[in-house]
Amino acid sequence: MSDVTTRRKKRIVARLAALAIVAAFASSAMLAWVAFLPGSCSFAATTRVSSESSSAFLRRAGRIVPETLITKYRDTRSGRFTFACVTHVWPSAAWSALAPFQLLAFSSAFKFKQKNAGRASLSLRRAHRVAGRALVATSATMTFGYVFAIHKKGLHFHKHDFPSLESNEAFSAAPALAALWRVVGGADAFEAFEHACACWFFATAAFAAFVAARGNRTGDRRRWVRRHRAWAIRHLAAGYSVAAQRALVALFHVSCRFFFAERACASPAAQKGIFADALVLGTALCVAAGEAAIRDADALDEPEGKEE
Numbered sequence: 001m002s003d004v005t006t007r008r009k010k011r012i013v014a015r016l017a018a019l020a021i022v023a024a025f026a027s028s029a030m031l032a033w034v035a036f037l038p039g040s041c042s043f044a045a046t047t048r049v050s051s052e053s054s055s056a057f058l059r060r061a062g063r064i065v066p067e068t069l070i071t072k073y074r075d076t077r078s079g080r081f082t083f084a085c086v087t088h089v090w091p092s093a094a095w096s097a098l099a100p101f102q103l104l105a106f107s108s109a110f111k112f113k114q115k116n117a118g119r120a121s122l123s124l125r126r127a128h129r130v131a132g133r134a135l136v137a138t139s140a141t142m143t144f145g146y147v148f149a150i151h152k153k154g155l156h157f158h159k160h161d162f163p164s165l166e167s168n169e170a171f172s173a174a175p176a177l178a179a180l181w182r183v184v185g186g187a188d189a190f191e192a193f194e195h196a197c198a199c200w201f202f203a204t205a206a207f208a209a210f211v212a213a214r215g216n217r218t219g220d221r222r223r224w225v226r227r228h229r230a231w232a233i234r235h236l237a238a239g240y241s242v243a244a245q246r247a248l249v250a251l252f253h254v255s256c257r258f259f260f261a262e263r264a265c266a267s268p269a270a271q272k273g274i275f276a277d278a279l280v281l282g283t284a285l286c287v288a289a290g291e292a293a294i295r296d297a298d299a300l301d302e303p304e305g306k307e308e
Contacts, residue, residue, distance in 0.1 A: 026243035034093040040073035041085035088145025139205040173273035204235035237290025244282030
């Protein structure tokens with residue numbers, strides 16, 4: 001193997017490792033939100049619904065998003081969990097726990113160094129199959145929850161959380177983009193974008209499962225593994241777009257407060273526009289990162305001397 005090829009492979013491995021670290025951190029953040037932070041469906045929200053710490057958290061969060069956007073999946077009067085918690089939010093925690101393991105398991109760069117590599121590799125493949133089935137079931141449950149517990153009940157942020165704004169306005173913090181959203185359909189267009197994201201999330205999981213279940217029918221194992229891995233990566237990228245949105249919301253608000261006044265950044269129009277922009281940009285970044293990861297993972301599979 002030439003020095004150029006060696007350096008190229010090292011760069012590819014470094015990029016994939018960096019993406020895996022970011023994904024693991026995102027999963028940890030999503031798990032912490034559901035399990036510990038006083039958000040919509042966390043146990044902390046129920047056990048301390050009237051506590052000082054919960055109130056303080058919601059006051060701070062209110063500078064970024066309306067309080068209802070955080071608490072709308074919970075019955076705020078009784079503190080009980082709702083259908084949305086059971087079918088969408090809690091399954092998202094299970095998804096966040098499973099996703100990093102699947103990233104590790106199907107990584108081309110993952111090699112066993114132990115003497116019992118064959119046994120360890122077999123155990124990993126079995127665990128990967130079990131976790132994959134659980135991930136598909138979780139994805140189906142989350143999609144069901146999106147349709148029947150969020151969409152059907154009108155819990156979209158533009159319908160539920162900004163009553164002082166018209167539903168078709170402020171879909172971007174940039175006036176030109178906000179005007180473009182109005183031209184293409186406003187709330188209906190943005191809702192269609194959300195529906196497309198939900199469909200893509202489930203479809204990628206289904207395609208990954210279908211390819212794996214169908215088996216290697218061409219005799220080309222490398223091609224079969226690549227197809228399954230590609231759809232699995234696309235599914236994980238679709239799921240991590242939600243974490244990316246959260247990170248971008250925080251980043252945009254920090255930037256807004258640096259360049260503008262607090263009052264302007266905390267206004268309903270600014271909050272709604274930033275939330276929408278972060279969702280669109282987070283989705284685009286994750287889709288692009290996923291396709292780059294697929295290309296890098298495939299490049300590592302190339303036999304020596306055949307890299308492009």
